[in-house]
Amino acid sequence: MATAPLAPGATIGILGGGQLGRMIALAAAPLGLKTHVYCPDPDSPAFDVASAHTVAPYEDEAALAAFCDAVDVVTYEFENVPAETAKIVSGRKPLFPDARALETTQDRLTEKTFLRKLGLPVPDFAPVDDRDGLAAAIAAIGRPAVLKTRRFGYDGKGQILVREGLAIDQALAAMNGQPAILEAFVPFRAECSVIAARGRTGEFRAYDVVENRHENHILRSSHVPAQIKAETAAAAVEMARKIAQSLNYVGVLGVELFLVDGPAGERVMVNEIAPRVHNSGHWTIEGAATSQFEQHVRAIAGWPLGSTRTRGEVVMTNLLGAEATRWRDLLSEPGAAVHLYGKGDPKPGRKMGHVTRVKS
Amino acid sequence: MATAPLAPGATIGILGGGQLGRMIALAAAPLGLKTHVYCPDPDSPAFDVASAHTVAPYEDEAALAAFCDAVDVVTYEFENVPAETAKIVSGRKPLFPDARALETTQDRLTEKTFLRKLGLPVPDFAPVDDRDGLAAAIAAIGRPAVLKTRRFGYDGKGQILVREGLAIDQALAAMNGQPAILEAFVPFRAECSVIAARGRTGEFRAYDVVENRHENHILRSSHVPAQIKAETAAAAVEMARKIAQSLNYVGVLGVELFLVDGPAGERVMVNEIAPRVHNSGHWTIEGAATSQFEQHVRAIAGWPLGSTRTRGEVVMTNLLGAEATRWRDLLSEPGAAVHLYGKGDPKPGRKMGHVTRVKS
Structure with missing residues (x-):
């Protein structure tokens, strides 16, 4: 992918049409840049301030290809861009931040492992794939701890505090069968x-x-x-x-x-x-x-x-x-x-x- | 015309698609307001940041009516909105600033007369419709003075400095046969x-x-x-x-x-x-x-x-x-x-x- 700097008049493609995409578009305009917002939701707030928009699913290869043809660089406003979407886009236009940033941060286990390898302080954590895994994780990390789905959690969704006395099955039920991670509860100030x-x-x-x-x-x-x-x-x-x-x-x-x-x-x-x-x-x-x-x-x-x-x-x-x-x-x-x-x-x-x- | 305050989600219609319209649209968005820009030029910079736009002449009654139907209030980014356009719009939606503001400021003679009636200090001025009128105006006001077309002047266009020695015909030629106004030259600091x-x-x-x-x-x-x-x-x-x-x-x-x-x-x-x-x-x-x-x-x-x-x-x-x-x-x-x-x-x-x- 060519990554020459953009010139004024160029178009930034934005995956996601919420308020973050909207505010990116509002910041691009005074710099002389256009924006093209791609979002499956026809009522996306970012559409109102973008020079162009596409309403299509993130899995729609043809729509993604046309979108890429219309823009000079692609970014996104949410971290749950599907890996396949990122791959299609990356093959056609520069994607910033790139697919690796997405992979690393979409999955809490991958993310925490990355951070620990970097030598950065993170709460203790352990993967939880089933009942035995959760029991072992609790034994290792102790209570209270926080059980979280590895993917798609935001604003506290997909997590439960594992206090003393909470039954393992009840905690597990909150995960809805999804792969999870147990993290030590941090008594933060x-x-x-x-x-x-x-x-x-x-x-x-x-x-x-x-x-x-x-x-x-x-x-x-x-x-x-x-x-x-x-x-x-x-x-x-x-x-x-x-x-x-x-x-x-x-x-x-x-x-x-x-x-x-x-x-x-x-x-x-x-x-x-x-x-x-x-x-x-x-x-x-x-x-x-x-x-x-x-x-x-x-x-x-x-x-x-x-x-x-x-x-x-x-x-x-x-x-x-x-x-x-x-x-x-x-x-x-x-x-x-x-x-x-x-x-x-x-x-x-x-x-x-x-x-x-x-x-x- | 109903003039209830707008609620977020309402749409502002903007006549004119230049940088001023663009910056109005960019300011409306963070307040939760949409914009619809009307401009004859298909390459208008304001289109890139507006939720909708119309490309049509300012004289197109049907296009203006449709535009008015799509918006809640109308404003403009340039003072030369034709009187007829202002009238059509005003009959359908609140126009701010209103037609009177346009009339008063579109014509230098009307504007200066308005200011003088208000008791505000303005340079001496006199209307100039022909050769005799210019001679009389120069006699009354003296030289140097500035001869300006009454309408459509901006960034120094449509005006000439009437110094000592400048032939009346030469000054008049610069007006291209348009009604004019002679204003005393103000030696401003x-x-x-x-x-x-x-x-x-x-x-x-x-x-x-x-x-x-x-x-x-x-x-x-x-x-x-x-x-x-x-x-x-x-x-x-x-x-x-x-x-x-x-x-x-x-x-x-x-x-x-x-x-x-x-x-x-x-x-x-x-x-x-x-x-x-x-x-x-x-x-x-x-x-x-x-x-x-x-x-x-x-x-x-x-x-x-x-x-x-x-x-x-x-x-x-x-x-x-x-x-x-x-x-x-x-x-x-x-x-x-x-x-x-x-x-x-x-x-x-x-x-x-x-x-x-x-x-x-």
Whole structure:
């Protein structure tokens, strides 16, 4: 695959038409780049801001081929791009981040094994394929632990806390027969993330470490700067750099971390990697010199990365479900930047928008 | 016309598909609003970021009717919307700013007469319809003066400086037989502008006064804050408020001013009114709490206006013609926000993009 840098006027293909694809498209336009969004859902919010779109299943080879012919480079907004889709695309156009980034992060077991091999601190883990495997894993790791499906989990879906007293069969039932992984429960003080980017030539830039608060496993708010020591933050960024370099990664990635207090002071452990722009990076639109979306576009375009300087104290709050109906109040609040994703149905917990407040 | 405030999910119709329409569309999307761009030019840059577009002449009644049926409110990105187009649209959907704002500002004579009636300082002027009229106007106003076509002038097109010695016939020839206006030449120290917005309920907000530098009559750069006294700036904003109020204006407007040094100190005179977002307001995208484009969307949507707070010392520089080929260098400059308009042909003097630098 030729990987010459894009020129203004080129078209970025985006797999996935949700709010992340929408915000990538909105960041590409001011740089003179067009976008073509591919998504099976005819009501995709990203279609509204893209120069072209394709409605087709991810398995539709002919549609994927036509899509690839129409674009200059392909990226995605979700990590569950099917391996076959990634293969078809990669054979026709440069795919950033590439198929290896997808493979490594789609499966929690592959991901954790990759991280451990890199020498990064991760919670203890063991694969769980059946009842005996779960019993052995619990014996090795102890309780509490978290049993998770290896694939397709997000926002707490496909996981169960294995406390004292929880029957093995009950835990296993929650996996719905899917391959799983048992992870030691980490008594974290806080959850953090590093949003970083790596360019095609290896250039690496990270934003300030973000502190994230969750409710019902869904991101509630992100806070910058995180309340952690400078050396802990530096260690976290170093982990992200190691991950990106080892994967020969191109684009923005999110590395979710646990902040843990231990006898030797605070430290971070890697929870998971998101090979894409990340909800905990939305604050960068107003809160940093370059947004994560523009940074992603720059990276996959083969362009120089932008400054990641933070503009002040920033809080990004998700608008979940009916909370987005408060849009008018939020618009009246001085300094609140309101983002609505153009989604129709405000199901409880659904990410309908977000609001960012910067105190400079 | 019903003028209930828009709800997220509504569609804004935009007449005109250039960079201003494009940036309005890019500002509407994060607020959950869709855009439908109407433009005769099939290569309009705004089409790339709008949910829908119509390619048709501004005189096409059927196309305008279908366009109006598809949108909830209509705005425009250029002041030369034909009166007939405005009338057709106004009969079907709310048009903001309205037909009166267009009428008042499309004709320099009507505009200057309106401003003088409002009691605002304008250069002396007189209508010129023929050779005798020009001779009389020169006798009344003196030389140097500027002879301008009453309509369709922009970026210095359709005007000529009437110095000592310039033959009347030569001046008149430059008008190509069109009705004209002679204006006294103002020996200004600087050119300034006020970018302001008025909401549907009369709410008014202005940005800090902008100082503008031109080259060959084309805006080269805008600087904030302008090097003027606080009371001069306040007087300029007051003029914009008076204009907006008198027109019952809804949306963003740009008021171009001359800064003049006189025996009583510095003062401003009104040069012209742009009933739309304005090139000298592009700095607000990164340099103000709310961009002029979001502000315009808020105003025409019937929503509360946003904060106009300036974020620091801001310089916006237009990228004219081939200057946009420097995009890669500009992208490498820390803190430079690069905007490319997605136009094809970099004709000399054509506005291809801009770059904004904020020092905070």
